[in-house]
Amino acid sequence: MIRSLRTTIVLFVCLTVITGVIYPILVTGLAYLVFPYQAHGSLLEDRGKVAGSKLIGQNFTKPEFFWGRPSATSPIPYNAASSNASSLGPGNPTLVKHVAKRVAYLERMDPAEKGKRIPVDLVTSSFSGLDPDISQAAAQYQEARVAQAGGLPIRLVRALVRKNTHYPLLGFLGEPVVNVLELNLALNKAYSANVPQKS
Amino acid sequence: MMDTILLTGSVVLAALALAWPLGWYLDMAYSGRRFWVTRFLGPVEAAIYRVSGIDPAEEMSWKRYALLWLLINLAGGIFLYLLLYFQPFLPLNPQHLGSPGAGVSFNTAASFITNTDWQDYSGETALSYFSQVVGLGVQFFMAAANGMVLAVALSRGFSRAGSTGIGNLWADLTRTVIYILLPLAILLSLMLISQGAIQNFSPYLRVHLIQPFLDAGRLVTHQTLAMGPAGSQTAIEILGNNGGGFFNANAGHPFQSPTGMTNWMLMVGMLLLPFSLVFYFGRATGNRKIAFSLMGVVLLLFVPLAILSQQQDLQGNPVFHALGVTQANQAQLAGGGNMEGVEDRFGAGASALFGAIATGTSTGAANSAYDSFMPMSGFVNLFLMQLGEVAPGGVGSGLASLVGFFVISVFLGSLMVGRTPEFLGKKLEAYEMKMASLSILVMPVLVLVGSAIAVSLPGGRAAILNPGPHGFSEILYAITSPANNNGSAFGGLDADTVFYNVLTGILVLLNRYLAYFPLLAIAGSLATKKRMTATAGTLNAATPLFAIFSAVVILLVGALNFIPALALGPVAEQLSLPALHVPAALHRG
Numbered sequence: 001m002i003r004s005l006r007t008t009i010v011l012f013v014c015l016t017v018i019t020g021v022i023y024p025i026l027v028t029g030l031a032y033l034v035f036p037y038q039a040h041g042s043l044l045e046d047r048g049k050v051a052g053s054k055l056i057g058q059n060f061t062k063p064e065f066f067w068g069r070p071s072a073t074s075p076i077p078y079n080a081a082s083s084n085a086s087s088l089g090p091g092n093p094t095l096v097k098h099v100a101k102r103v104a105y106l107e108r109m110d111p112a113e114k115g116k117r118i119p120v121d122l123v124t125s126s127f128s129g130l131d132p133d134i135s136q137a138a139a140q141y142q143e144a145r146v147a148q149a150g151g152l153p154i155r156l157v158r159a160l161v162r163k164n165t166h167y168p169l170l171g172f173l174g175e176p177v178v179n180v181l182e183l184n185l186a187l188n189k190a191y192s193a194n195v196p197q198k199s
Numbered sequence: 200m201m202d203t204i205l206l207t208g209s210v211v212l213a214a215l216a217l218a219w220p221l222g223w224y225l226d227m228a229y230s231g232r233r234f235w236v237t238r239f240l241g242p243v244e245a246a247i248y249r250v251s252g253i254d255p256a257e258e259m260s261w262k263r264y265a266l267l268w269l270l271i272n273l274a275g276g277i278f279l280y281l282l283l284y285f286q287p288f289l290p291l292n293p294q295h296l297g298s299p300g301a302g303v304s305f306n307t308a309a310s311f312i313t314n315t316d317w318q319d320y321s322g323e324t325a326l327s328y329f330s331q332v333v334g335l336g337v338q339f340f341m342a343a344a345n346g347m348v349l350a351v352a353l354s355r356g357f358s359r360a361g362s363t364g365i366g367n368l369w370a371d372l373t374r375t376v377i378y379i380l381l382p383l384a385i386l387l388s389l390m391l392i393s394q395g396a397i398q399n400f401s402p403y404l405r406v407h408l409i410q411p412f413l414d415a416g417r418l419v420t421h422q423t424l425a426m427g428p429a430g431s432q433t434a435i436e437i438l439g440n441n442g443g444g445f446f447n448a449n450a451g452h453p454f455q456s457p458t459g460m461t462n463w464m465l466m467v468g469m470l471l472l473p474f475s476l477v478f479y480f481g482r483a484t485g486n487r488k489i490a491f492s493l494m495g496v497v498l499l500l501f502v503p504l505a506i507l508s509q510q511q512d513l514q515g516n517p518v519f520h521a522l523g524v525t526q527a528n529q530a531q532l533a534g535g536g537n538m539e540g541v542e543d544r545f546g547a548g549a550s551a552l553f554g555a556i557a558t559g560t561s562t563g564a565a566n567s568a569y570d571s572f573m574p575m576s577g578f579v580n581l582f583l584m585q586l587g588e589v590a591p592g593g594v595g596s597g598l599a600s601l602v603g604f605f606v607i608s609v610f611l612g613s614l615m616v617g618r619t620p621e622f623l624g625k626k627l628e629a630y631e632m633k634m635a636s637l638s639i640l641v642m643p644v645l646v647l648v649g650s651a652i653a654v655s656l657p658g659g660r661a662a663i664l665n666p667g668p669h670g671f672s673e674i675l676y677a678i679t680s681p682a683n684n685n686g687s688a689f690g691g692l693d694a695d696t697v698f699y700n701v702l703t704g705i706l707v708l709l710n711r712y713l714a715y716f717p718l719l720a721i722a723g724s725l726a727t728k729k730r731m732t733a734t735a736g737t738l739n740a741a742t743p744l745f746a747i748f749s750a751v752v753i754l755l756v757g758a759l760n761f762i763p764a765l766a767l768g769p770v771a772e773q774l775s776l777p778a779l780h781v782p783a784a785l786h787r788g
Contacts, residue, residue, distance in 0.1 A: 089672075
């Protein structure tokens with residue numbers, strides 16, 4: 001029995017070294033070699049500064065930017081150090097209240113879309129609270145507001161939305177989405193080109 | 200609906216297509232034969248045997264096999280507990296995270312050695328890279344291997360005759376890790392990373408926000424990005440049907456599963472080894488047709504439930520409609536449907552399918568908030584677990600349970616038509632029946648008694664987030680999942696309390712060690728019996744009719760045990776949803 005115990009422990013140590021040390025180091029090494037950009041978080045740069053990851057959403061609130069989905073992370077929305085979902089059930093009165101509030105806010109901020117139904121992903125929070133994307137309909141819903149508040153022709157805004165729309169390889173392998181972060185970075189560029197030397 | 204069928208079909212067919220050759224590969228690896236792969240990895244295997252003093256040819260009786268199985272589980276559990284508890288004193292902790300405490304350490308250790316991966320902590324705020332990689336990562340491999348050897352031992356019970364041994368546990372574990380899990384995990388890791396999953400050991404990264412915003416009067420200018428080796432951890436978490444997320448948002452976190460494509464890969468990855476083991480069982484027992492019969496049962500149970508779940512979530516929430524929201528099933532709307540707790544790049548359909556696969560395979564990973572699913576989609580998650588994790592169930596443990604159900608079905612079927620019960624050339628007697636029944640009855644007792652305790656005590660009820668019948672579903676889920684070694688959750692329930700840490704920690708241990716010991720006993724008993732030749736009087740288990748019969752037996756056992764509980768939870772919620780009061784002032788539909 002003592003021998004079996006010894007064998008068990010030595011075997012466990014061997015397998016721990018292989019799966020807990022060699023495996024992660026090997027994969028990290030290969031990732032650094034072949035996919036360094038992805039391994040470090042697909043970071044985006046804006047005027048020489050790291051402006052976030054294209055995979056992680058940010059909380060946009062100004063009318064001249066496209067807004068992402070509501071985020072349930074705490075203590076602040078889009079807290080990328082603590083992903084979280086609302087976990088509210090489909091009939092929970094709190095969920096009803098949240099959605100109704102968001103609907104009212106969007107109707108007020110996007111008067112051009114009056115009478116249209118609001119795309120579901122714009123009023124519901126994502127699982128991670130970090131969803132970097134919105135649906136095409138959710139982007140369309142905001143185009144008029146963004147163009148007006150940013151002082152850009154709506155044609156240009158639409159073109160930027162189209163440029164930042166990502167389609168899945170095959171129709172059923174995921175959904176087409178608009179990356180809010182990349183889109184807003186592109187808008188930012190257009191704004192600074194529009195207003196040279198503000199100071 | 201078309202996309203739903205295409206998606207489900209593509210995932211299941213891809214998993215089947217890969218599982219067929221993998222079934223052959225498993226048979227080669229477990230038999231200890233030399234083939235081209237042993238040329239590369241054989242020396243590693245031999246080195247482990249030499250260092251540990253293992254003779255791979257030594258045969259073990261089922262009792263020794265089971266005891267050593269328990270022993271290596273125990274070693275893993277103690278190691279993991281200490282590692283988590285003393286986390287602040289260990290390296291690779293750039294965020295200086297403190298000890299998670301005795302409650303979380305015990306619950307996590309129990310849960311991860313049993314391939315449950317119930318999580319009462321949030322990965323990025325509670326665990327260091329060292330705890331994740333050397334603690335949990337090792338158990339991702341070990342717990343999966345511990346499950347797979349159950350299926351291997353059981354198959355030897357059928358393939359051997361007049362033998363007292365059912366194989367060598369140490370060799371089986373080593374071969375599982377080296378030949379099967381490791382190569383697959385490296386491959387899947389790189390596929391995930393190529394799509395954008397992160398893989399590093401950097402401190403969390405502070406980045407400048409593109410647009411600073413005001414939060415409660417304070418200007419927020421930065422965002423902190425959690426980092427870590429998410430790619431390698433996700434790959435094995437999925438392949439081994441473990442399911443413990445690197446981040447709190449698990450497979451819904453963009454750094455773990457960045458695209459619709461990775462979501463699809465993860466779904467195939469969860470089904471891959473359970474399916475392969477079914478084909479392996481056919482080869483190893485020398486009766487390939489039985490594999491089709493077993494697979495038929497799996498698909499008969501799984502596919503309709505998975506499609507129901509997708510259809511329910513895609514239909515959307517009637518309450519949202521009343522509030523003036525559109526949930527039409529269009530690509531324009533990222534698929535539409537109930538998007539609460541769903542990531543846009545996956546859509547509601549693929550999220551419900553992921554949920555069905557994660558609960559059907561005992562993976563317990565999540566790419567969406569199961570707590571926010573439509574009631575009948577949540578029902579599917581619950582029911583797939585309550586069937587006893589057989590559709591197709593976790594790696595190894597699922598196949599073992601499925602064979603247990605077949606043993607019972609053969610017995611019932613044979614008695615119905617007045618024949619001697621025998622399965623794969625082995626006579627089934629009172630001993631096998633007792634053990635199979637015992638194995639199947641452990642889980643329902645744990646779930647029903649556990650739920651009764653949780654709803655009766657204030658500690659159980661206080662943790663609820665959602666009011667009404669959904670609150671009961673949260674409790675039922677929090678008991679069902681650990682008692683089936685699944686690990687998924689209705690995340691609203693506050694599981695990090697003394698009450699739930701102790702209760703779920705005990706449940707995972709009881710189910711894992713009580714339900715699978717009897718199956719090893721069956722393996723041992725069958726291996727000693729001599730093989731009988733099939734005659735005209737033998738009930739043939741490898742027929743479509745028998746597959747349907749077994750599926751009905753499984754459904755009946757599951758339904759009889761759990762319909763009352765399910766009626767109080769998701770069914771009651773579904774019925775009350777259309778009548779839900781939306782204040783007239785908010786009504787826009």
